[in-house]
Amino acid sequence: TLGLVPVLLTLHLFAAGKEVCYDRVGCFKDDLPWTGPFSRELAGLPWSPEKINTRFLLYTIYNPQTYQKKEISAVNWSTIQASHFGTDKITHINLPGWKTNGKWQRNVCNALLQVEDTNCINVDWINGSLEYICAINNLRVVGAEVAYFVDVLMKQFGYSPSKVHLIGHSLGAHLAGDAGSRVPGLGRITGLDPSGPFFHNTPKEVRLDPSDASFVDVIHTNAARILFELGFGTTDACGHLDFYPNGGKHMPGCENLTMPLFKFDFNAYKEEAISFLECSHAQSHLFYVESILNPDSFIAYPCRSYKSFKAGNCFHCPKEGCPTMGHFADRFHLKNMKTNTSYYFLNTGSHSPFARWMHRLSVNLRGSEISEGTIFLHVGGTTGKAGEFAIASGKLKPGTTYTKLIETDVNVGNVTSIEFIWKNHSSEHSHKLGAEMVVDTSGKYGYKSTFCSQDVMGPNIAQILKPC
Structure with missing residues (x-):
């Protein structure tokens, strides 16, 4: 089996360089930096927009619990005009990652609409995200769909992209980065534990990056450099402010792997491992939802490392202040940041309320x-x-x-x-x-x-x- 690996890689690299073009969202190539050896050798061309079927589900103060039944669409922008979408309001667009049921997005909208009169849009691209490798490829088309949606808002309604906030979890964080790179002047991107596998050490065109919006904040909760370190997220700093609660790797309250490991029960270990990783990976959006309802919570401290933070070396906040992790991170003025200071640490509890x-x-x-x-x-x-x-x-x-x-x-x-x-x-x-x-x-x-x-x-x- 191992002997087939060089052959498969050779065939893959030989096939690379192809291109597909789709109306409205543009062309996509199958070459560097989107594919390549080691980091993205299995990546390829995305599916068509019709096959992915990206949907935009609108929640407002008039319908906070369920999305507006007549879905809005940039292709038929009169649906936006006929909806509860407010052109004078901030727009939050929640972008899921691989194989999600949309629950965290609904929770974000529900919390937001308790404290803000806002447009909250949940993007559904489940058709294109059921398999991880396919989702990696397809997120470029979905990113282009989101960018097209914002472009229609600008051209048809005079809506400024500075009023758009993209919130992406896992693969959705990189999806937000892709969309942001296509929209000059995008206001904000929040990355909730951006995916690590196939995104480690990749060029900024491929992953979430500070250049993708005027303000990019990131919460890391399951960070690892490789999957064998037991993490779905990335350790790499991706934003202007990168928050590492509890060190950013494994969250308190999530199950421990040691017992099934010592029992040498592979099936039990596999199930526990997935549960453990999903738990820590999901804590990022749980923290975010709590932060919406608690504006002064989740104070985070600039520090060189989590070890130094735990030792008390970074207590208290410097004279320029500390940001709060989550929804109100944008209250922190980036001009106050010290040069190259983007790592912020804090501890949380094992259950809600998480803030300390x-x-x-x-x-x-x-x-x-x-x-x-x-x-x-x-x-x-x-x-x-x-x-x-x-x-x-x-x-x-x-x-x-x-x-x-x-x-x-x-x-x-x-x-x-x-x-x-x-x-x-x-x-x-x-x-x-x-x-x-x-x-x-x-x-x-x-x-x-x-x-x-x-x-x-x-x-x-x-x-x-x-x-x-």
Whole structure:
């Protein structure tokens, strides 16, 4: 079988160089950079628009749950004129990837229409995306269809392409890039875990790239350089802002592969592997939907690596600020970015609500004797919410400052109150401890709040500190 590989590659390369042309969407070649050895040796010519049958399904505030039954079409642009499409509104176009049922797109529209009066369009190209290799080839035609749709909006309705936002998941992210490369002045592209297989280290004409729109933001949740690294996404930075939640490879809450692997049960491993990868791959659009409804969530920090981020080396936000991952990433002004800084890291929870807020808490411990126990801080803030955090555990030594970087699922806002409490681990007579000073540093703005007290307390008794 292996002996056939050079022959097949030779035949493929010999056949390359062909071209097909279709009315309305143009011509497509079967040569570099679309095909070639190693990265895209199986890619080829796309199908016809008629065979792919790309559909544009419109959702608006007048029909937020179901798409407008009379479908809109750029070929017959009077259908757009007769629809609920608003030429004075922003247009979000959701582009699926390989073999999808459209659920994530409907969820995006549903969330968007809760907070915005907008045009939300879900593209359906399921006929051309059932097989991965065919989908790679066909996305060029679908990209041209999307570009043609925007072109009709411009020419027939005077609609500016700067008001168009393409949101693509997996292969759909590269589809968005293809469409964007055909539309000068396109406003924004959001890539949700862009596909890796057949797109690693390819020229920018083939994949999503910052030049494809005025603003390109990308969320990586299942990134890998090769499939054997267990990932459907790409590690490559593809946008002006690239977000790597939880490091961007495997998401918390998705199933672990180790048990079926150690059992040497190939069928179980294969099923678990697919489930695991699909779970992490899908987290990107789950994060995006949550971000629509929570504008201040998912604060992301510029950092050289996830390892450095986890070590606390990139806390807090720099003076130019931090972007938020997801729908409101465009609030971050690109002119504020440092040169070549496009990697942004953050952590999330394992289930919704996913967003986390970072604080650094430092406690200067007061007391007379070393004790065994755990220190807790109860923190309240301007949002009216509060959280309790364990700061240190084990041998507690008065005169020592204990510092911990915490991530909470509660956004307390600016800290306005601090309570100190400690629990004794020893059965012996307990001493008294207290917090002489507590300093909270918020992750987003670097605000410092300082609280002081001269009290010491026995275990399980709250000590209330005052601003100082």
